[in-house]
Amino acid sequence: MNEDSDGILVQRCREGDSRAFAALLGRYEKPVFNAALRMLRNPEDARDVAQTVFLKAYEHLADYDPKYRFYSWIYRIALNESINVLNGRKRLVPIAGDEVDERRGADDDVESEQVSHRVQAALMTIKPEYRAVIVLKHFLDMSYEDIGEILELPEKTVKSRLFTGRQLLKDALQTSGIL
Amino acid sequence: MINEKYLELIQAEVDGELPDQDRAELSRFMLANPDAHAVRDELKCLCSTLEQVRPAEPPPELRASILAAVRVPAPAVGSRSPRSFQSQSGALRYAAAFAGGLIVSAIAFQVASDRGSALDVSDVAGTMVSQDPVSRSRPVDSVHVSLDQVSGTVSLFRSSSMRVVDFDLAAREPVEVVVVHDGQEARFSGFAQSGGAAAQRYALVLDGPGLEGAPIEIRFLTAGAVIHNESLKVPPSNRQ
Numbered sequence: 001m002n003e004d005s006d007g008i009l010v011q012r013c014r015e016g017d018s019r020a021f022a023a024l025l026g027r028y029e030k031p032v033f034n035a036a037l038r039m040l041r042n043p044e045d046a047r048d049v050a051q052t053v054f055l056k057a058y059e060h061l062a063d064y065d066p067k068y069r070f071y072s073w074i075y076r077i078a079l080n081e082s083i084n085v086l087n088g089r090k091r092l093v094p095i096a097g098d099e100v101d102e103r104r105g106a107d108d109d110v111e112s113e114q115v116s117h118r119v120q121a122a123l124m125t126i127k128p129e130y131r132a133v134i135v136l137k138h139f140l141d142m143s144y145e146d147i148g149e150i151l152e153l154p155e156k157t158v159k160s161r162l163f164t165g166r167q168l169l170k171d172a173l174q175t176s177g178i179l
Numbered sequence: 180m181i182n183e184k185y186l187e188l189i190q191a192e193v194d195g196e197l198p199d200q201d202r203a204e205l206s207r208f209m210l211a212n213p214d215a216h217a218v219r220d221e222l223k224c225l226c227s228t229l230e231q232v233r234p235a236e237p238p239p240e241l242r243a244s245i246l247a248a249v250r251v252p253a254p255a256v257g258s259r260s261p262r263s264f265q266s267q268s269g270a271l272r273y274a275a276a277f278a279g280g281l282i283v284s285a286i287a288f289q290v291a292s293d294r295g296s297a298l299d300v301s302d303v304a305g306t307m308v309s310q311d312p313v314s315r316s317r318p319v320d321s322v323h324v325s326l327d328q329v330s331g332t333v334s335l336f337r338s339s340s341m342r343v344v345d346f347d348l349a350a351r352e353p354v355e356v357v358v359v360h361d362g363q364e365a366r367f368s369g370f371a372q373s374g375g376a377a378a379q380r381y382a383l384v385l386d387g388p389g390l391e392g393a394p395i396e397i398r399f400l401t402a403g404a405v406i407h408n409e410s411l412k413v414p415p416s417n418r419q
Contacts, residue, residue: 018249025245033237047238054245115231137194138229144196163190170225179224 006070013061025054028071031140032078038135039082041124049081056081072149075140079132079150086128115178122172130165137162181215189215193222239336240343240384247384318345322409328401329354329370335395335411342413344383344395346370352401358383359396 006027012020032053037046057064057074064073123131136142136150147158173179181189188205191197197205209215318334331348346356348370355368367381385395399407 018246021249022242022246025242029237029242029245030234033241034234037235043235043238047241050237050241051245051248055248058249112231112233115228116233119229119232134229138226139232139234144191144194159187159190163186166190166222166225170221173225173228179228 007066010061010064010066010070013058021058024057024070028074029054031071032074034139035075035078035135036082038120038123038139039079039128039131040085041120045085046082049078049085052081053078068149069146072146075136075142076150076152079135083128083132118173118176118178122169122176122178125172126165126168130161130168133158133161134165134169181212181218185212185215186218189219190222193219193226240382243343243382243384319414320411322397322411324348324399324407324409326399326407328352328406329399331370333397333409333411335413337413342385342395344385344397344411346381346383354406355400355403356381357398357400359398360385361393 006024009020009024013024029050033046033050036049036053037043040046040049053074056077064070123134126134132151133147136147142150144155144158144162147153147162148155151158153161170179185205185208188197188201188208191201192205209219319337321332321334323332324330329348329350331346333348334345336343336345344358348354348356350370353368354370355366356370358365365383370381393413395411395413397409397411398405399409
């Protein structure tokens with residue numbers, strides 16, 4: 001249902017209907033922002049990535065191949081942009097205050113906020129290729145098949161990376177005392 | 180040591196992606212290998228922990244900034260453009276590009292007139308389908324106005340390079356608002372009428388580097404005369 005309506009919206013976008021783009025933005029703004037946030041930790045970087053993702057998507061809508069699911073395409077852009085930011089960080093000094101700001105979320109509960117904070121910290125200890133599959137699986141609720149399409153990987157590799165990534169994440173969470 | 184094949188099946192089961200044809204085989208394996216239960220339990224525990232991480236809300240101005248960039252391409256820094264604009268008819272009330280590089284672009288939108296609610300810039304131009312009110316977003320500065328002619332709140336939201344000024348005002352008579360920032364000026368009017376039919380609510384987007392420091396001056400005018408002044412300040416960011 002969603003995929004079909006995505007396709008219709010994309011078609012309308014291509015025909016110049018700005019409302020259709022706004023509808024796609026409304027649908028995917030939050031998952032794209034969250035994917036970037038979990039990849040990068042820093043909410044301001046995540047915001048910039050989300051903005052870049054939608055502007056690139058808009059600019060390259062003509063290149064979008066409708067045989068793929070729209071969300072696969074836009075999440076792929078989001079992860080690639082996030083990885084670009086991560087690569088850029090390697091050349092920079094760490095930024096002060098580079099932490100997830102959960103205040104805007106539904107995390108009024110202090111315990112949940114602490115869990116979020118520690119999970120995010122643990123995520124940052126694992127390599128981006130493992131982090132990406134975990135983000136897609138756990139925070140965007142993607143299937144193995146979806147993840148394979150988004151990352152352009154065979155399903156076998158997706159499962160393998162997910163397993164390894166989870167082991168590394170579990171170790172990190174055990175170290176931080178959350179598991 | 181558990182065979183890789185069965186680790187994969189255990190993982191698939193936890194993820195709800197175990198093919199039916201593998202289910203019986205995994206059951207037999209689990210019965211014969213009690214150690215495998217610990218692996219499955221650990222994986223379930225990890226998944227349960229990750230489920231506690233709730234999605235974060237995107238910054239309130241993100242949607243507006245994207246729509247603004249799509250509809251009104253940002254001009255090159257340093258391009259010349261008018262320094263003052265009157266509001267126009269139509270959904271896009273104001274679009275301006277300022278010279279000098281401090282403000283790359285500034286755009287004010289007509290948004291839904293829903294006085295008293297938090298800023299939801301997804302209302303910009305009334306085009307959004309799925310809207311997430313940003314009631315939890317916190318302004319970095321705000322002022323309350325309570326005059327005979329106009330009352331309400333003006334709030335400043337921010338992200339890394341962008342500021343959104345939300346004008347949640349109701350007027351009892353025609354009131355014009357002039358926003359001045361770093362020598363640049365924007366004007367608009369037509370706010371919601373107190374006790375009357377809905378009119379406009381505005382969000383002014385300031386985009387570009389160097390927004391910190393200079394205050395955002397707000398002047399309220401009736402019949403061309405200034406009746407009130409306010410100022411919003413952009414606190415320094417934590418980032419370098």
